[in-house]
Amino acid sequence: MEPQGKIWMDGAFVDWADANVHVLTHSLHYGLAAFEGLRCYRGKSGSAIFRLHEHVDRLFESAHIAMMTIPYDKKQVAEAIVETVRINKLDACYIRPLVYIGYGAMGVYPGDNPIKLAVAAWKWGAYLGDDALANGMRARVSSFTRHHVNVSMTRGKISGYYVNSILAKREAKADGYDEAIMLDPEGYVSEGTGENIFIVRKGRIKTTPLTSILEGITRNSVIELAREQGIVVQEDRFTRDEMYIADEVFVTGTAAELTPVREIDNRRIGNGKPGPITAALQKAFFSVVRGEDAAHASWLTRI
Template identity: 50%
Template sequence: MAKIKEAKYIWMNGKLVPWNEAKVHVLTHALHYSSCVFEGIRCYKTKKGPAVFRLKEHIKRLFDSAKIYRMEIPFSLEEIMNACIETIKANELEECYIRPLVYRGYYDLGVNPFSCPVEVAIAVWEWGKYLGPEAIEKGVDVMISSWTRIAPNTVPPMAKAAGNYSNAQLIKMEAVIYGFAEGIALDAYGFVSEGSGENIFIVKDGIIYTPFFDACILPGITRDTVIRIAKDEGIEVKEVPIPREFLYIADEVFFTGTAAEITPIRSIDKIIIGKGERGPITKRLQEIFFSYVNAEIPDKYNWLTFIK
């Protein structure tokens, strides 16, 4: 992977600081105990100017994640939203990835985090297609991971927390080592859960299936977007337990996520899915999704926040 494209500034605790001066102490609590929650958000270049997709929903999820981990963010939701916009403006970016980060900082070191301050940072940088430039059209080859998704009542999967991504890294690294673009994790009961950083959808006989929250998935913003678009198109969506073998006989399978957007899956465990190419329902959902994020159709859900 290419090195991150450095921008000019990072927002830290209410102030913009130069990129290379955005530092934390090596004994910062989050570095040792994963006491950190975060978001991944995209700003798109549109004909009407730069626009952040579903900013409010992302920041609301950030606050929900922090609440689950008993972290009181020292800024309001509106202040964090405005800080995201301020950071994009300061870096003069027309399109970018946005990473708000809430973490417990430096003070004491031990499992009990309460004495450590809750700090906030927001970084933005240019970023391309997460699974490769051709993935959106051609699809990707994936595998079922040998690693199980985190189990219920162990760590909370509804929080987008740094600690959850230890599990995700194991899934991703295994897939990469074996020559696949991504891995799909099963839940603790053997049902389909999600990718290392994406939700998953299955199309069979014109119906869309996707795991529900009880499969220990992250409540994805793009997942919610796709469900709304599908229902608008009159396509039935069922949130149900999905057995592993259902993936192999699907007509279409695709990932969703802020980074992955809507990415077709062409094979799983070297079994070709459908015709081994992007299917018609996946293509239609992509077309509508990209029309929304690029401000090419009316924004009836108020999903776009324009940078003015």
């Protein structure tokens, strides 16, 4: 991570190196915090944040699920995100808003500890690497199971839930893979450590329904782009072996964007290269985020 100039913290910009919290900050100990990930892209007509308002909506939904009341309204948070990009003079970046429980009472019950908000932005290229974005990544099915809906409420983007992702990612990387794919508690494919999963068979797309997975904003965008191209998209459960025999597999997410998967559990997917539907949707996605698709201009907030 390349340090930038300023981070927005509770209504004011502070120097990057001074954006600190107390070691007894409640969320640091117990993991109850909500966050978002957004991207700002450089385009022909300048830079723009992709689906800013949808991300702000989801941040508020996650905080609501976690019983945290954000001390700002949605307009103020959206403005803080835009200003964080502007003040750091970034034309392309990743943006991280974080809502957390601050210093005060210690113990599982946070009492009336203050709810804090920070927004940071930094330069970040292809999350899974440029080669994976172009040629596909290698993944393994993890030994770790994704959350049950009544253990961790899966519609919330909650910091503590990602311990599960960290363990799965470390296991996959230690075994020489780029990413992990997790199954749900009933053994069906759920999602990656930070991505939604799509498979393509016989010209149709299938993706996990909104049961054990986060309601991905990039996922939603890609489903819409696919249907506009006349591709049938089913939201339905599927098994790990259906991934093995798929013609194409790809993952989506703010960080991962749209990344092909060329191999799972040492089994080649299709011909081992990004397939035609994956390539077409990846092209359409990047056309949108770079401001080249006027039909989806409403998805962009200009900086």
